[in-house]
Amino acid sequence: MTQGKLSVNNKPTNSDGQQGNEEKKDNATAPSAPPTYEEATLGERTKAGALSPPMTVPLHPSWAYVDPSTSPNYGSGGYPGDTEMLTTFSWDDKNVRRVFIRKVYSILMLQLFITVGVVALFTFCEPVKGYIQSNPGWYWASYAVFFITYLILACCSGPRRHYPWNLILLGIFTLSMAYLTGMLSSYYNTKSVLLCLMITALVCLSVTIFSFQTKFDFTSCQGVLFVLLMVLFFSGIVLAVMLPFRYVPWLHAIYAVLGAIVFTLFLAFDTQLLMGNRRYAMSPEEYVFGALNIYLDIIYIFSFFLQIFGSSRD
Incomplete structure (x- = not known):
């Protein structure tokens, strides 16, 4: 009995002891925090003799970030250490811009040939000249x-960029403007028209070459050009009101000189918009709009030169 009691009484003690031992074993065998990459591979790297720390990749690598303040534009410098990639992209950008300029001036040459042909027809052909002057409705x-x-073409980007409607609208625009220019030229002497054509060609060629070569940025002078255009616009309104009452030759001469200067500056402005390396540039998709602007500048310059140097027919 005593032994049984002792054995019974000893069981909890043994069980508690076993539980304590098991807790100790559990504490001893409990897994610790997972080792780091350096700790896990320390032995292997020690054997291999490579003790350098592993290469870490930053969350935002430096090669994936471009500082906007140092990003190059057309024709500017490049990113340091990226010469090959920059050369490729820079060549592509310049090639696109070169194709764009070639396309604009090809369309412009075609427009000018059509206009010169209509002006020559209305100036040299007497029956055509008499018909258009006797029918002002056209x-x-x-x-x-x-x-x-x-x-x-100026306000709707859809028709202006959608082929072939952009070229069809530009062709209709060119024919109508050529008719207006030809009818204006029919009221002037033939020698005066030829002289003004030569002067316009020389002025436009020299301004175009100057705009491509100069470092002066005409695209940053939009405010000045707008003010000059407003002065020209209101001066034209005043002259149109005064014309039925009295014709003032010197006032019309000043107006014509101002108009020639303003649209010569606009020609330089529109030319530099095509280049792509100025403050403002024109999108390569806007080749129709670029040809339209330069064509209008040239036509207006010719019309103002005609008012300055031209002599009317008897």
């Missing part, structure tokens, strides 16, 4: 077509 019709097509 002048106002062509002016309406010119105004509508210009608004569509």
